[in-house]
Structures are given as C-alpha cells and as structure tokens.
Amino acid sequence: MRGLSRTALAEVEERFNAVAGSADLGALADELFAVADLLDREHGLRRTLSDAARPVEQKAQIIRVLLEGKVGAAALETAVAAVSAKWARPGDLADALERLGVVAASAEAEAQGRLDDVEDELFRFGRIVASNLDLRRALADQAVPAEARRGLLDSLLGGRAAPSTVRLVAQIVAHPRGRSLEGGLEEFGRLVAAQRQRLVAVVRSAVAFSEEQKRRLASWLRASYGRDVHLNVEVDPQVVGGFSVRIGDDLIDTTIAGRIEEVRRRLAG
Structure with a gap:
C-alpha cells in the first residue's frame, strides 16, 4: 500500500x-x-x-x-x-x-494456542498444492462453484488442521482476488507470522532437521535479524550438501550446489 x-x-x-x-x-x-x-x-x-x-x-x-x-x-x-x-x-x-x-x-x-500450527499448515499445504497440478487446478478453477471447491477443501483439511487454517485457506480458494493459490498462501503466512512480529524463513535441506538443529538455526537467525524467525523446513533431495535459508529477498546458501554456482558467476564476471 x-x-x-x-x-x-x-x-x-x-x-x-x-x-x-x-x-x-x-x-x-x-x-x-x-x-x-x-x-x-x-x-x-x-x-x-x-x-x-x-x-x-x-x-x-x-x-x-x-x-x-x-x-x-x-x-x-x-x-x-x-x-x-x-x-x-x-x-x-x-x-x-x-x-x-x-x-x-x-x-x-x-x-487457542495453535498459531504455530497455522503457520506450519499454511506452508505445508502450499507445498502440497505446488507439487500436485490436478489439486491446484481443482481448487483454483473459478468455473467450479465456490461451494464445490470448499467441499473439496473440507475433505482435505477438515479435522486435520486448525480451524483458523481452514478458514484462511477457504478464503484464498473461494476468493483469490488476482492471486495464485500458492501466492495467497504465502501472503497469509506472512501476515500470520507478523502477529508475533516474526520473520518467516524457508529452509531447504536434503535431510530433515532435528529439533535441536532447528533451535540453533532459529537462535542464530534471531541474533542476525534482531527478530524472532519462524522456520519452514522443506526437505529437498536435490539439495547437495548443506542447506539454504530464504528470508524475504535474502538468501543464505551453504549448499555445495550454491557454492559452485557462485564460483561460476564470478568466473563469468
């Protein structure tokens, strides 16, 4: 605005x-x-x-x-x-x-003590939608009545997600307002995180992080950015060595692939 x-x-x-x-x-x-x-x-x-x-x-x-x-x-x-x-x-x-x-x-x-759940569920649902073309089409097709799309959503999330998550996803599905489904989920995820004045970090790694690893990374990011950071960890087998962290426009890339790409850019320059 x-x-x-x-x-x-x-x-x-x-x-x-x-x-x-x-x-x-x-x-x-x-x-x-x-x-x-x-x-x-x-x-x-x-x-x-x-x-x-x-x-x-x-x-x-x-x-x-x-x-x-x-x-x-x-x-x-x-x-x-x-x-x-x-x-x-x-x-x-x-x-x-x-x-x-x-x-x-x-x-x-x-x-309800479920704000962390809502952040995690919005992120995970966004990843499910991004990886499932048929589901994305079914939920985003404006030719399909909103009630039918809401029924599909209830079958996917009803009883499995926090009521607030269902409420937010339903708004995006029924009323995209010019946004893609994934874009709407990301936007709402940022707004939810802002309720605690937290940043959202998307972490990509070839293997799942332990709770202790997530705690240490969150602590380091909090010290670096001066604000609490909510971690959305995405396991991606294509990541080779290390992990990457994206916060807004900032990218922290410790992967081997990231380092190789950086060397290539420098050589090309």
Missing part, C-alpha cells in the same frame, strides 16, 4: 484492536472476509465508499445500512472505520478488510 493507504490502514487497525477483544474472533474473520468480498464484487459501491470527496458521515451511513444486523458489532465498527479513512486507491479498502480478517483468524489461533 502507498503512503496514504498505509496511514489509513493504521487508523483502521487501531479501531479494530479496540473492538476485537470482546468478539468471537473466528466469526469476526469470516465477516470481514465477507465485507471485503462484497466490495470486490460491487465496483460501484467500492468506488462510492472509497471516494475521498464524499462526506465521511454519508459513507458511514451507507455501510451501516448495508451491514447492520448482518454482521457483529466488531465487524461493523471496523468496516465503518475503513470507509471513513482515506485510501490511495479504491482496491486498498477491500485489501485492508481482508488483511484484518487474517489478523482476526490469527488472533483466534493464538488464543
């Missing part, structure tokens, strides 16, 4: 934090997702509610009339705060509401 929208998001987050504490967090997440989806579908409504020239009181009244009695008090107050803010572009309004839906689902998981 650009400067104006970043300021608006901070304002809406402040209101969200003030009203979310007494809400059913799972229901709040679903309701914020539903409002974001409504704004995505109704372009005229989105333009009206994000129009900076329109009086704030008028926009607040419109959203109250639309949502009152259909969503809980916390979702309604968050939506009113969102339409009252000034956004750099109309799409940022829906983006912000979806983002806060992810925050609500993350808070639900944290309250």
Whole structure:
C-alpha cells in the first residue's frame, strides 16, 4: 500500500484492536472476509465508499445500512472505520478488510494456542498444492462453484488442521482476488507470522532437521535479524550438501550446489 493507504490502514487497525477483544474472533474473520468480498464484487459501491470527496458521515451511513444486523458489532465498527479513512486507491479498502480478517483468524489461533500450527499448515499445504497440478487446478478453477471447491477443501483439511487454517485457506480458494493459490498462501503466512512480529524463513535441506538443529538455526537467525524467525523446513533431495535459508529477498546458501554456482558467476564476471 502507498503512503496514504498505509496511514489509513493504521487508523483502521487501531479501531479494530479496540473492538476485537470482546468478539468471537473466528466469526469476526469470516465477516470481514465477507465485507471485503462484497466490495470486490460491487465496483460501484467500492468506488462510492472509497471516494475521498464524499462526506465521511454519508459513507458511514451507507455501510451501516448495508451491514447492520448482518454482521457483529466488531465487524461493523471496523468496516465503518475503513470507509471513513482515506485510501490511495479504491482496491486498498477491500485489501485492508481482508488483511484484518487474517489478523482476526490469527488472533483466534493464538488464543487457542495453535498459531504455530497455522503457520506450519499454511506452508505445508502450499507445498502440497505446488507439487500436485490436478489439486491446484481443482481448487483454483473459478468455473467450479465456490461451494464445490470448499467441499473439496473440507475433505482435505477438515479435522486435520486448525480451524483458523481452514478458514484462511477457504478464503484464498473461494476468493483469490488476482492471486495464485500458492501466492495467497504465502501472503497469509506472512501476515500470520507478523502477529508475533516474526520473520518467516524457508529452509531447504536434503535431510530433515532435528529439533535441536532447528533451535540453533532459529537462535542464530534471531541474533542476525534482531527478530524472532519462524522456520519452514522443506526437505529437498536435490539439495547437495548443506542447506539454504530464504528470508524475504535474502538468501543464505551453504549448499555445495550454491557454492559452485557462485564460483561460476564470478568466473563469468
């Protein structure tokens, strides 16, 4: 988001934090997702509610009339705060509401002591989708009714994953909003990790890490970056010696293949 929208998001987050504490967090997440989806579908409504020239009181009244009695008090107050803010572009309004839906689902998981589970499950499901073309097509095909895709998702994750994980994946599957399935899972994974102000590191190794190895690596990364780091470890038989760690745009490559490639680049230069 650009400067104006970043300021608006901070304002809406402040209101969200003030009203979310007494809400059913799972229901709040679903309701914020539903409002974001409504704004995505109704372009005229989105333009009206994000129009900076329109009086704030008028926009607040419109959203109250639309949502009152259909969503809980916390979702309604968050939506009113969102339409009252000034956004750099109309799409940022829906983006912000979806983002806060992810925050609500993350808070639900944290309250249940399952935030780590959600991070791990989003990552693992993303890897399953990336390696299974038929599954990816089935979940991403917008010609297939959303309910059918949700049914497939329930058969895959129902009873096997945290409720918040199912909620988040369902939002991406039903409403991709221009994202690939893998891209949406990565985006939501980063937002979930941010609830503890943690970075996410994707570690690739030919063999699984022991708990002690993961602890030592996380400790070293925390000292290097000054923040806690959540490790998503991917076992890849193609990795030859050592391991690699990617955090955002940073790559730490200790593999033999990585070293050979670095030598090649230097020789070529």
